[in-house]
Amino acid sequence: MGPWRVLTAIVLCSARSLAQTPTKPQYSAIPTLNASIDAAPSLIPNILDPTAPNAQDVCPGYKATNVTNTIHGFTANLLLAGKPCNVYGNDVAELSLVVEYQSQKRLSVKVFPKYLAPANSSQYIIPAFITGLPDVDEGTTLLGNELNLTWSNEPSFQFEISRGSERIFSTVGTVIVFEDQFLELVTSMIPEYNVYGLAEHIGNFRLGNNLTRTFYAADDGNPIDSNVYGTHPMYLETRYKMGSDSLSHGVYARNAHAQEWLLRENSITYRTIGGSFDLYFLSGPTPKKVIAQYQGGIVGLPAMQMYWVLGFHQCRWGYQNWTVMQEVVDGYANAGIQLETLWNDIDYMDQYRDFTNGELNFPVPAGQAFLEKLRAAGQHYVPIVDSNIYAPDPGNASDAYDTFSRGATQRVFIQNPDESFYYGDNWPGFSVWPDFLNPVTQDFWTNELIAWYRDIPYDGIWIDLSEASSFCVGSCGTENLATNPAHPPFLLPGDPGMIDYTYPESFNITNVTEAASAISASASQASSVSATATTSSTPPASTFTRTVPTPGVRQLDFPPYVINNFFEGHALVKNSIAPNATHSDAYNTTEYEMHNLFGHLISNATYHALLQVFPNRRPFTVGRSQFAGSGNFTAHWGGDNYSKWGSMYFSISQALQFAVAGIPMFGVDTCGFAGNTDYELCSRWMQLSAFFPFYRNHNVIASIAQEAYVWSSVADATRTVMQIRFSLLPYFYTLFYQAHFLGETVMRAVAWEFPNDPQLAGVDNQFMLGSCLLITPVLVPQAETVKTVFPGLAEKTTWYDWYTLKTVDAEAGVNTTIEAPLGHIPIFIKGGSILPLQQPGNTTKTSRQNPFNILIALDSGGSASGSLYLDDGESLVQEESKYIEVKSESA
Known part of the structure; x- marks a missing residue:
């Protein structure tokens, strides 16, 4: 860490590359699993x-x-x-x-x-x-x-x-x-x-x-x-x-x-x-x-995050190899846009198996060379780990999978009621799931992560599918493992019959564009009649309303009360491990009790495994499914959203609800995960997410590329906002310190900072970052202005424009129209704030070596206060740290 230096105080009174080319990966020509394996009775929610x-x-x-x-x-x-x-x-x-x-x-x-x-x-x-x-x-x-x-x-x-x-x-x-x-x-x-x-x-x-x-x-x-x-x-x-x-x-x-x-x-x-x-x-x-x-x-209080995780993260389901990954790194560097961390989705795996690398596209030696170069530049790498473990064909020695073999020997997987392993289905085919109620499973999970780290020195772990998700009903792999590796029971991008085009939300669909897509789709479908015949839809299943309670019997898979589960048919057995699956704890606890806790448990196990991988370093994990208290050890991202303006809008309310839930390290897939974004939506979203704690761009394999440098307008907007975010890193980090030790929030509803104004009760199109900054993004297309509420004016709160440092001229309780052309996100500083700032570098590491300054925004009485927390940015136990409180008072 570089020396701490305070230099200035500002006082406010009153090129496309291979990575961007959509590709069609080669999956199995014909799915091996029929959609009927996911058929379940259709229920009526209560x-x-x-x-x-x-x-x-x-x-x-x-x-x-x-x-x-x-x-x-x-x-x-x-x-x-x-x-x-x-x-x-x-x-x-x-x-x-x-x-x-x-x-x-x-x-x-x-x-x-x-x-x-x-x-x-x-x-x-x-x-x-x-x-x-x-x-x-x-x-x-x-x-x-x-x-x-x-x-x-x-x-x-x-x-x-x-x-x-x-x-x-x-x-x-x-x-x-x-x-x-x-x-x-x-x-x-x-x-x-x-x-x-x-x-x-x-x-x-x-x-x-x-x-x-x-x-x-x-x-x-x-x-x-x-x-x-x-x-x-x-x-x-x-x-x-x-x-x-x-x-x-x-x-x-x-x-x-x-x-x-x-x-x-x-x-x-x-x-x-x-x-x-x-x-x-x-x-x-x-x-x-x-x-x-x-x-x-x-x-429990949320985990203290490492400093580097506050940088910008780039991911894509569809990065084909290490060379493409390097092209993405180079693309950001050439565009002059900060890039802190590169992520891998499931592409890197050998046939979608955890803790493996595909020898053809993601070989270990090339990966080690790539990561050495990445780390030398002060950047980081985070791969995905799915929650299921592939169960190989026991009759095929070439299909052996060491992780499964080690786990099977130790009996660390969730079981059927008859104590056989529960075999569901996921990306690699028939799979099992770790049983984190079994005391042996933590050591198993830790050892797998340690062994993989020796090959691929990652910096954190991204846990996915932790609901836990299964693509079939019940233990469908029992007696069927000989068909592994099995294709999921639905079409994937690149499969014959899969129509994987999609238009951006505001795209001008004409007869010409529709005709071109229809011709392409017809050609694809004509060549794959057999594939579509076996996977066209889920067969109809029996329908009943509800089961009748039986004395002395707990009906686990189809309980008498039917919740309004999202999936078609609403049954608990759909797309999940069945409720009657059992754990190897002292009480043979079932998934009926544990389903909503699986994601919580696997994230906790990963956190403790990373304590062994990186002794005395704060673990960085990001999990999808969570429960009350998960913020103690994991961050969360908003999951599979869409490249839609509505998804961007709801990302604010998502972040605020997780502030209530005690998981402040939250973000969404910026620019959208599914579907095609466009330059306008991506520009607005890249600027909005710059003020979320977790800032990551990520999209699906079938979509067009959306790295920030793909469109010149998005690159310009991103460079502008990234300079602001990186200058605010000391402020962000101080907010996380206050969250970790005091239970404070990082992103905040406007109503929390001004709790006595009922007009703010439903506001979720603006938010506060800490107590000092008001963010008012543009959340609709083709807009050049945005309506902004400036709270507290009746109580003489003063607001300053971030860009001009001028006092805002507005009336209490009135929506004020603010200019917001594409590439500009309105930001306002609350009077009475002192913000610690740092000259931005190209990574958090270089930023931390740059000079500090402070911005003092006086309130109507001529006073202001703020704070700054400093430590080494990663250690669990700090040898040196400092918490500084700063005040400015009128004479």
């Missing part, structure tokens, strides 16, 4: 089934008995108050209630079976080693708590949580339902409530009151308002009041089972197909304090 019984109408609820006061609250027994309803499972007759005041700002309410046998405890309670299970904070008493619980037994047990005189959660007038495969709790809500969080979803940041949020990890791209990769059953609510400060609180339900949250006009209904009620209430009273209490007190 929320769409008018004949489904309403548990609130038919279930009796519970009565509290044996109430006993404790040091930190009270306990009670809950006895079924009438005849069992057994509506979507078997009623549990006797429950335990534990109420704990865990801190002055956190209240816990737990409801679980009274007679909980160790053999099935994981069916109801997530083990503490998986995700945070908070206890009572030291020194907490029953006095001075900001939250209070009251309860009644009339007509059945019901409770309310209050903060002072304000009721924030209430089950009054409803019954608690607790069955072995169905739980339900209903809270009343104030009119037009403002609720945020419940990640992961694609949609507006402020959740609507006619919305069902489904949680079941799914490899399903970016569907609007449907279940997708992650599960974070926590929401933040803000209530605005005339003439006084707004008040916010949080609610977290520690349960990993498939579940749904029904947000309706006057209530929220929480339903899950298993587990227990393990609820935590946070008093806030501001949005940022709720988030800090959630991270610091429950799920």
